[in-house]
Amino acid sequence: MTFFDAILLGTLQGLTEFLPISSSGHLVLAQHFLGLNEPLIFFDVMLHVGTLAAIIVVYRQSITRLLFNSISSIVNTGFLRNPIQTVKTSDDLRFIWLILFGSIPTGLIAVLFKSQLESFFDKVWLVSLMLIVTGIILQLPRLQKGECDKSEPRSKGLQSWHAPIIGIAQGCAITPGISRSGTTISLALFLGIPAKTAAEYSFLLSIPAILGAVVLKLRDIGETTISPYILGSGMLASFLVGYIALRFLLVVLNRGRFSHFSYYCVALGLASLLVAFIQ
Helix, strand or coil: CHHHHHHHHHHHHHHHHHHHCHHHHHHHHHHHHHHCCCCCHHHHHHHHHHHHHHHHCCHHHHHHHHHHHHHHHHHCCCCCCCCCHHHHHHHHHHHHHHHHHHHHHHHHHHHCCCHHHHHHHHHHHHHHHHHHHHHHHHHHHHHCCCCCCCCCCHHHHHCCCCHHHHHHHHHHCCCCCHHHHHHHHHHHHCCCCHHHHHHHHHHHHHHHHHHHHHHHHHHHCCCCCCCCHHHHHHHHHHHHHHHHHHHHHHHHHHCCHHHHHHHHHHHHHCCCCHHHHHH
């Protein structure tokens, strides 16, 4: 892999991680058409670390407030005596609990089906089909007829049963071609969760998932042939472009145009599927 390849893939990762068009799917297609025959799964994971940093920067105030208020609630309200009541009365602590609760099915899917899902990274035709599936999923919010009460506290739009469902969707999005942000946000909007809360929950829910993926891949550090310089360049590109893309996505969400990305996913999926069969 060259420096140019790393910058290109990092830029692609940063752009597609937050836009609901599947970063892993684009990376698989890009690696295939760049002639990088070995599935660069570890490089893919490290590019996700770059976009993880972008999430932390964009949501730094929310993360700080969540942690500070949750710790205060645990310390000042007798959490150990009545933890359930404490979670119910603290909006921030409840939000963190829903993130942890939603992370459980994601983790189980990643651990139980890790080998099978990783084998999809070298199947261009399958990635193409999954991009089409992502396009269909992005139309889910159009089926939601009700209006959300945006004045409600952050976690009130989220019910406890929402968390594992969205967590399962995030776990399934490990499959290359299925957009993590597209799947989780579309499902949240379909369930009637306000757009701002849906985005915040989706991206904060990705933090444990990305950290878990990095931990699972730590054993591959000694096996990778990519130099630290090239790896770092790709990560920096994914961070910078990811920060811009995330800001842009939040604007698109607020304007109610999230599902418009579905047309791109379907078009790309059909085009890459055609090319894959021709080659």
